[in-house]
Amino acid sequence: MPVIAVNTPTANYNVVIGRGLLPTLSRRIAKLTGSPSTRLFVVTTPEIWKLWQRKFLASFPKDAKPVVLLHPSGESHKRFAAVESLLEHLAENKADRDSVLIALGGGVIGDITGFLAAIYMRGIRFIQVPTTLLAQVDSSVGGKTGVNLRAGKNLVGSFHQPLGVFIDIDILKTLPPAELRAGLQESVKAGVIRMPRLFRYMESESKAILKGDPKALEKVVTASVKMKAEVVGIDERENGLRMILNFGHTLGHAIEAATKYKQLLHGQAIAWGMIAATLISVERGILPEADAIRIVNTVLAYGPIPKFRAPVQQIVDLTGSDKKNRSGQRRFILPVSVGKVEIVTDVTEAEMLHATEQTLKLMQERGA
């Protein structure tokens, strides 16, 4: 079973990846917390709980079942009011400083549970058990937690590393195909920015991966997590290297905002964003055209990516309010080859407009 160590200045923990992990959690968690009597609280959605509660609870003794806190699914519920009500529930259920939260769900559950753990009693421990591919390959590792404001996504949050991450590939069986594909886009990203081997594997084995072959998925997840762990280990707080994880995200976030977070899954918006960033690289002459074609084709292979409607100018304007900007500077991650990117701050509005137009044109031809 692959075990990947994450070592940051604030924490050291393992990401365990395997099949059939869920029914073995109890003893794994007791080992991590150091005590079988630690009080556990699971945060999850009604849908996930219905699907997986039997397996999840299988390993816990009858008198030591975790307390379950249900949170509605969907990005629109990643809000302060929901956080407060979960915090009140924790307090009512006598969660104390030694208690441990377990995030059983996708990115929204992971973000919100991590944030709860970061701020309840000024910080308690938590464990990630991601149930979507997106959460498995990306958001469950690295300690970013967040909730949304009216003014934007993830504008509020903390860095708070989990005590451990348990990734059960078997959980992906119940994942809707569109979500599997959207999650795979983050792995394509991992390949483009720092893992040429992963990229080649995804390029050549798209059939097995898209069929949901567990062995293939385990390989993709493991490589993606390894990349993330390396980057986060070098730059936990995103002062430098970690910014490369935002490849595709500058325009991707703008597309999500322009479509009000309703038309596209996060991974799908990022897919269009990766294509746009790739086109900027080509225009600049910093990325060989052959590499660009491979990147675009591989992104599209993990489609279909839905079409959307939004004015080019609006998308570009929305990149101006990205929270990654500092003192008005837009940051862009541009590929220079398959497996290597550069962080630049001098992408002009004209370049963005052009690349966004080209991307929308491509979308008309090859979007779903």
Added chain:
Amino acid sequence: MPVIAVNTPTANYNVVIGRGLLPTLSRRIAKLTGSPSTRLFVVTTPEIWKLWQRKFLASFPKDAKPVVLLHPSGESHKRFAAVESLLEHLAENKADRDSVLIALGGGVIGDITGFLAAIYMRGIRFIQVPTTLLAQVDSSVGGKTGVNLRAGKNLVGSFHQPLGVFIDIDILKTLPPAELRAGLQESVKAGVIRMPRLFRYMESESKAILKGDPKALEKVVTASVKMKAEVVGIDERENGLRMILNFGHTLGHAIEAATKYKQLLHGQAIAWGMIAATLISVERGILPEADAIRIVNTVLAYGPIPKFRAPVQQIVDLTGSDKKNRSGQRRFILPVSVGKVEIVTDVTEAEMLHATEQTLKLMQERGA
């Protein structure tokens, strides 16, 4: 001008104490932020702003005045809804990761501003400019931030150290006498737990201190901050030594909760709590009676402390839900001499009942 360094594993900063600091803030802050163009946001109450805005703004150039965010005063507003609305204001005013918040106010403003800074964009910088004695001698130093839940005070928060603390003794001129006295109780606490010299000074100079003599107050504030800085430097996250700062707080918090945070100021509740803890020490025979008399008399000298009504049993029961407890264990800080305390976990309910009864009896005789 006294400058006290705070050095913790996560931050190094100075606490500057002096008179007439407020009209000199602009250049001091620019020095700290490293750039005169950093965007500044002041969080304060309408009352404080009305009193001090002229002096506060005096040193800022016309085109670089901080954005002002007003927050109603009072513990009852230290809630999630208020935090969210302030966060939305920050976003609307384009606060970014380089922006700096300034807490201009008492403990509530400091706690809430620190929390805003801890979670806005996963953490931005902030500066403390405490305007009450309580905030000056205690809450502005050490990085604890917090908001309240229905279930209890400060149940939510973060450890987030400020970039700097500026304590202007002149601000205390407009502080209501009851608040001055309540704040001085935290300095009595500082003396009892770790600063026998400060205790002796407060014991013998209560007249000058209570008159608000600036020199005397500067001395008290400086010694209190020095003590706090030392303790926080040794144990930032309250895993050991820092717990001694909770002397008087176990029963003090219970008294605040029993009186629904309405009848007593925090410092006043702590005053009763210190007396109760002192009585427990005497009963246990771990504190010479002569020392106990000095502690009780000095606490009362900085009164009058208001009387309140609450059943003894209820107060004791409420110590059970203190957030400092772990796995059901109540922590108590007990004085063993003037200037030295012990952390114990074996105080029985009978001891607490007895000490609380004795304290309430004393309150009938000597409370206000």
